[in-house]
Amino acid sequence: MIQNVSHLLRTRRFVPLFVTQFLGAFNDNLFRTAMVMLVIYGIYKSEAQEAAFSALAGGLFILPFFLLSALSGQLADAIDKTRIIRAVKTAEIGIMVFGAAGLLLLNVPLMLVALTAMGVHSTFFGPIKYAILPQHLENDEVLGGTGLVEAGTYIAILGGTILGGLLVVQDPDGRYHAEYAAAAVLLVAVAGRVAGHFVPPAPPSTEDSGTENDPDLPRPGLDWHILRASIRLVKATMHVPRLFVAIMAISFFWAMGAVLAAQFPPLVKNVFGGDQSVATLFLAIFSVGVATGSLIINRLLNGQVSARFAPVSALLMGLCVLALYLFSRTWTPFPELAGIKTFLAEPSGWPVVASLFGVATFGGMFVVPLYAYLTTTVPKSETARTVAANNIVNSGAMVGATVILFCLVQLGVSVQETLLLVAAGTVVSAFLGRKLHQACVAAGCP
Template identity: 40%
Template sequence: MSSQFALLNTRRFAPFFATQFLGAFNDNLFKNALIVLLTFQAVNWTTLAPEVLTNLAAGIFILPFFLFSATAGQLADKYDKAKLARLVKLLEIVIMGVALFGFSTHSLAVLLSALFLLGLHSSLFGPVKYAILPQHLREDELVGGNALVEAGTFVAILIGTLAGGLLAGVAGHPGWVAIAGLVIAVLGYLCSRGIPAAPAPVPELVVSLNPLSETWRNIGFARQNRTVFLSILGISWFWLYGALFLAQFPAYAKNVLGGSETSVTLLLAIFTIGIGFGSLLCERLSAGHVEIGLVPFGSIGLTLFGIDLAFASPALLPIGAPLSLANLLALHHTWRVLFDLFALGLFGGFFIVPLYALIQLRSAPEQRARIIAANNILNALFMVCGALAAAGLLGDGLSIPALFGVAALCNAVVAVYIYSLVPEFMLRFIAWLLVHSVYRLQQRGLQNIPEEGAAVLVCNHVSFVDPIVIAAASRRPIRFVMDYRIYRMPVISLIFRHMRAIPIAPARDDAVMMEAAFEEVASALAAGELVAIFPEGRITDSGDLYPFRPGVQRIVGRTPVPIIPMALQGLWGSFFSRKDGPAMSKPLRRGLFSKIALVVGTAVAPAAATPEHLQEIVAGLRGDWK
């Protein structure tokens, strides 16, 4: 975790982080202060009911995301993002000036206009915020950078919300809110001046101001990559899910837990701390790389702890409500509720950070900002739909704890649907779970696997989980060539099919299948994919290497690509190996968390890829540790 905090000492990240932190803080300071004023002092501003005003304010803030996100995405692709960040911060200073004028003239219309402009400020900064990270961070820093941004954003939301509520009543004059906001905006601008240049990927882009056509075009860019688009849908669902929970905190604290106003702050703080911890843990759990296997892990936690929160909530209002914070914490069910909220935030961090990093990594650089703009639009749309659905269910008599339970069950359905469309998420989860529960995987030489372009990986074959272990270590998807009998084995065949493994048979068993396998390998390499093959042709039953077969020579003879030799260590004698008899017959033969390793050597030229030479290299990489 120390490596991601080291980014805060670099000029390519620290000024940007401070800028976005102060922006999120200011948005929530002003928004919450205005909502508090309209809730408790509505008669001093208008004849409208407080309930109408608070919902009107929320709608006004989110409206610019629909109107201007598409344009913001185009601007971030056309112009230097660092310069755009500075211009957006100057706009924020102007907006706080408008707010100060609104407070000075006691004009609700001016204040609501300032709130609308703050929504514009956020919608303009959104594409810059996420599209700039891949330009300033390496791939192995992307998860850590996103984790810091997400953690910082939620902390800024928490502190800004608390500060806004406090400043709303300072010295009997709410103008202090605008003065504080003005100071923060100036600080944000000063921080933005330290952001390094982030050159425009498409400077010749012609900006269209039509929000409808550009929104549809941006969504079209996102849909070009199915994994990216479904990741955006996953992020949007998370914001719907999280916003639904957050919106119920005031009523839940008062009408279910029986707490006072301070208990709302406690619930928000616990949830926010959970998201912060979950976000920051992502880098350690993913070894610094974009590990989408954490996404299913996160969705499982979001479902389980959402359901548990529904059951943990008291059925009857405690005697003596409203209770002080100390009395509320004296009740045993309160601690279970707080733990569920912390866990929801924790697993929410596991869910959302890899998805943001995946979008940044797999989006075309010349369209990245517009794809992120599409993400922001869909986020806003999902949150609005979630708020309307929650209002409808609560209006029909559903209790708040029951609403939490329904949302958690819907989360499970959405997760299963997305993972059925993109099995890569669940496959990476299975691989991640294997190397973090059954084994402790050490990795050496992974930098020798090319980050792009075709290559053939060759490795010794020790166990039935070799492909899963290798897939867990690789940053890129791999097409494995494997014996058709293993490919067809019950249960694990489902995994290998979704991994798009290529079954192969000896010519004496099925010559047609063998030729079809070589054709599929050639097609995969022509498409720039990684293909892995176990040249021994079988899983060892002695722990030693069997002679390598000449299949690799045939492959690179037709499609000359680099050959990357690899060696697995420590799997011999494990549950999935054939030591002392059939595999998978003696559970926990080596216990949990046993050490294994994957060692990757440097590339071998196609002309030198004789079976004997490759076997010599792999044997050297493996050494004496079987």
Template identity: 40%
Template sequence: MSDRPLSAARRAARSGDAHESQFRLLGERRFAPFFWTQFLGAMNDNVFKIGFTSLVTYQTARFSGVDAKTAAFLISAIFILPFVLLSATSGQIADKYDKAMLTRFVKTFEIGVMLIGGAGFWLHSAPLLYLCTFLMGVHSTVFGPVKYSYLPQHLAKAELVGGNGMVEMGTFVAILVGTIIGGEAAGFVEHGAVVLACACVGIALVGRVVSMWVPSTPAPQPGLQINWNPVSETWRNLKIARENRTVFLSLLGISWLWFVGATFLSSFFSFAKNVLSANPDVVTVLLGTFSIGIGLGSLLCERLSKRRIEIGLVPLGSIGMSVFGIDLFFASHAQPTAGHLLSVGEFIVMPANWRVLADLFLLAMFGGFYSVPLYALIQSRSQPSHRARIIAANNILNSLFMIVSSLMAMALTAAGVSIPGLFLVTALLNIVVATYIYSLVPEFLLRFVAWVLVHTFYRIRLVHAERIPEEGAAVLVCNHVSYVDAIVIMAESPRPIRFVMDHHIFKTPFAGWVFRHAKAIPIAPSHEDPEMLTRAYETCARALAEGDLVCIFPEGKLTKTGELNPFRHGVTEIIRRTPAPVVPMALRGLWGSVFSRAAEVRWPRPVQKGVMSRLTLAVGEPLDPAQVTPEGLQQIVTELRGARK
């Protein structure tokens, strides 16, 4: 059975002919009913949790045995406990059964859970509300693998970043709407509990109706025998996830984001009351600012990544999260004391609070840059038959990290650490964790370096970039105009490339570091080091045998005039050992830039190109290796480049 039968719209998206906004997905049945179903579920989660948290924080006397200082962290821990216990089973269920059927089952279950929660609000019963919190965690645990494994079955690869961005944006807009409803409902001193009960049950009913339009999504592995032992299956899921190192470390990266997010979101009520001296309505402003930030960051990912899975955005996201998390610590300490709890109007007019809101907004926006590419990477690189179980492994890790987050927050709070201090600790830990992950998988950092350099200095136009194969071995051949040719190609490739580079470049500190971690292949002329030349050809052969992309600049040196130097026979030596398709490419517009050798030309002086100059990467049709000659390749690359150097 095909993992994702293609509709006309999806064929267009895959071929690169469709450039519509990601919002067009909201008009298509393959996406819209699912989007609104998960939107309503996320909103209901937050109506309930925010309403419950607000009541026990500001009306503690009505709930016996509840500690207002730790209640928010306890609610968070109870909600995510089912992810630890049941995620492994949920992943198997999502791989075995139709996801549309599972979606409707989950929404029916949600109605029953919210009836229990409604009774808890009505009776001011903390035990019933804690039970409802746990059961809503069960609801989200079962739906999690369905949610993220549904998208790759209905979206083309070119739509994954946009689709994930829409889901992330929708989730946090739902959090915002749920926060407003939950906070406002809890604010009714006499009837708040009743309003919350009615809202939760009503939203669950609407979600069940919408789920009826979710299209059939066949099970990728209907014959799967479910292992009901959560311990052994959890371990098995983690082993499946670890089979792909990049995927597993991406799971850890997402889990760390949930650690950071849970710390901040769970702290907002105490932060507003005890640090900002603000009333519950200001909590809504804080959560709203955070939600809008991560929603905007999620949506911007598609534009910044040019509809590709651009993992270079992940380090950018982690840097921004730490910078603005640290600044939030200092901004919070600058708050003046007040003799009463500030209303929204009083809070907004104080200039110091704008810095707090800006820090929260930007921290969340960079969180969107961080999360969307990771989700898309996991979905695209996971085996379809195991995708839901890998998502389940992600949920297991997420829940463990969030529980540790809650325990850390409670321990630090009990030790006398303030909420701003908690933010600072989290931001500093983010630096340590990010550095560790990027040292294990340099691909993230390399793509970030390439993305920043290319998008800082140039505006790039791609011509037939889809001809660079997304899987399988191939030899890429390109003209050599500047010192950053490899970085430009690296930034625009859909996957990692093994570059064949002159051995002298590895002696320079920065370039040597970049290309060593990119697994570039050093090469030397036969008259300089014949053994290195032989090793280079052998390494290229192994790389192609393993299905990698290998890129060579057959001129062997940078052009001094802007014109192509004669192509050498290195490419034919490579494909003679391991035949693979040869993809000719040409760079236009780099001659005359600061990275070219144009500065050495005395007459006639070339036009010097500055920051944000235009360049083009044109890709030709793949060639049969049996038909490739250096002369023929040079002619094709020359035609691809055209008159513009």
């Protein structure tokens, strides 16, 4: 894949978008990681409170995707995508002013408001990062470009996660501070706005639309009624069988991912007895794994858009989640919170890391081709709306998963037991992946 599309990293039609997306993902995770570490290790002292907070934070970030994706998809198809990029990156600077204030003041509600606003920011940027690729790239570059974006995104998540964990520091009195994290999120937001300025124009595509549109004006029929637009958009997309299966497969995958991501910090602290550096390691390993899976699947598929590896990828992911559960059951917590060196010195330390890496790698191999499938099997004039419909269903599944997780925690279900639910869910993902491959083959795909 690198040999085929590495030239994209030297072209203006790809690099500014790649950098803008990279910095956005970096800042999302820098802020979220700093916030979670500050709250779980520095503010809350209850296992139930910590697990509930993680679930709530994950749900609040995803909720805007569910509510606003229909509008974001319509706008991305109706006006120049580059104009939207510049608007949302300008908004990010204002949002991070509130986020930085929350970190400085140790104000949990203010941090959650900023997190929700970042969810709104990402909702309007989300359809563009995929829909703009078929517009700026050749057909045989789209899968590779998608893989580069995904790999870059998860490398950004890795960097943001590590930096977010490192910039929350503990003073000699045992209190946690995040002044450096507050400064960093503001600086990255400004850098993202600068990068967004260089993205080439991407006016509405008229392919298969039958009309010529003024790129500065919304298309006729733009629906500002959020609920009605969401229902209409999902119905218009999901009636196509192959898109229905693809979106359901992606949604179920991210529902499981939401549960895993929400439980990592409480799992590390309360089950493995690790400090914030170990929690950062877990999140970093997960990011590296998904990026690795993105690159591996592009190499295996050799530029083809296909779901043939999806079923086995999902099942292997489930086996790795099950291994992580078994290691957590036999783990003896440290008498006090331990750092990375102490954690990895345990006989099961490296096997735990390997299991987590496997979960993420096979997850990346499962989901990346599905996104490429969504953007290459519909007309270019409809790609943003298709991705937006996918985001609505994805976010609904993720919000539902976090609500269920929140309720299970309140009912006394342990963090470890939720891993079993994820492992069982991968069987459903494998089934959906097989159905998608069958639909793809029937439609003439590889």
